[in-house]
Amino acid sequence: MRLNKAAVAAAVAIALLAHPALALADTGDGRTDTKNVVSAADVAIEQQYQAWLRRTGGKTASAVQPTVIDAPYRYFWTPSHRQETNYYCGPATVQIIADYWGDCPSQDDIARFLGTDVNKATDFSLVDDALRYFTGRPYTYVTCTSLSDVYTRIAYGMQVRGNPEATDVRIDADVWPNYVYDHAGHIIPLEAFDWRSYTVRVNDPYDERYYRPGGGDTYGHKTYQRSVVGSGIMAHPRHAIVY
Numbered sequence: 001m002r003l004n005k006a007a008v009a010a011a012v013a014i015a016l017l018a019h020p021a022l023a024l025a026d027t028g029d030g031r032t033d034t035k036n037v038v039s040a041a042d043v044a045i046e047q048q049y050q051a052w053l054r055r056t057g058g059k060t061a062s063a064v065q066p067t068v069i070d071a072p073y074r075y076f077w078t079p080s081h082r083q084e085t086n087y088y089c090g091p092a093t094v095q096i097i098a099d100y101w102g103d104c105p106s107q108d109d110i111a112r113f114l115g116t117d118v119n120k121a122t123d124f125s126l127v128d129d130a131l132r133y134f135t136g137r138p139y140t141y142v143t144c145t146s147l148s149d150v151y152t153r154i155a156y157g158m159q160v161r162g163n164p165e166a167t168d169v170r171i172d173a174d175v176w177p178n179y180v181y182d183h184a185g186h187i188i189p190l191e192a193f194d195w196r197s198y199t200v201r202v203n204d205p206y207d208e209r210y211y212r213p214g215g216g217d218t219y220g221h222k223t224y225q226r227s228v229v230g231s232g233i234m235a236h237p238r239h240a241i242v243y
Contacts, residue, residue, distance in 0.1 A: 027083070029089060029184070029186055041138055046140070052156065071194075073192075076100065076191045079100060079104075080203055082206075083107070088122075095205075098131070100191075113129075124168040124238055127166050141241075143238070144239045144241060147230050154230075158192070164203075165241055167241045176224070178218045180212070180216040198227070201223045203221050
């Protein structure tokens, strides 16, 4: 007997509800009740950010009062890697960023480091630890206080710190182009921003078409309005970026 798409979608939804980890966030975003462990290096990086913020007002030195022409921007082009399970968005995000810096650990190796599994998915508060370990760069976890703070930190991480970033978002399919389904949490790399056009480009490891019946064309390099990405970050319980 052939099932129609509605029947298949209903069956998938029942399966997700029966599985607590996937019911929370079927792309692989896990616990949100843990806290990031703050090191002395994290404190020093935050002090550098606050000093930069006081000095520039959150703008680059060449664009203290930006117009559309001279607004700040920065573009990276990270290698695309599709997450290898429906709950591997965290390991895939770390793999994408690590591959950009010249090493490409397997998603399984990253998952072991993060403690990712089908029951717990990935704890985003550990992603900065994984990026430091696999890239050798001083990535840090920051909590954003507002939508404007999200925009400032996206720009700071790429333009001043010089890093592709990672973040944790809540996907509302009515707001996010390409997505057909809502996702309570999803870990993704941020690889470009351009305040001349108010856009952010992600390199999404999740292929909704593959994992969900009738899903959208979500995988790979996708450009969204910054309000879409920023609101997704602030809608997630963590409000966090790793840069």
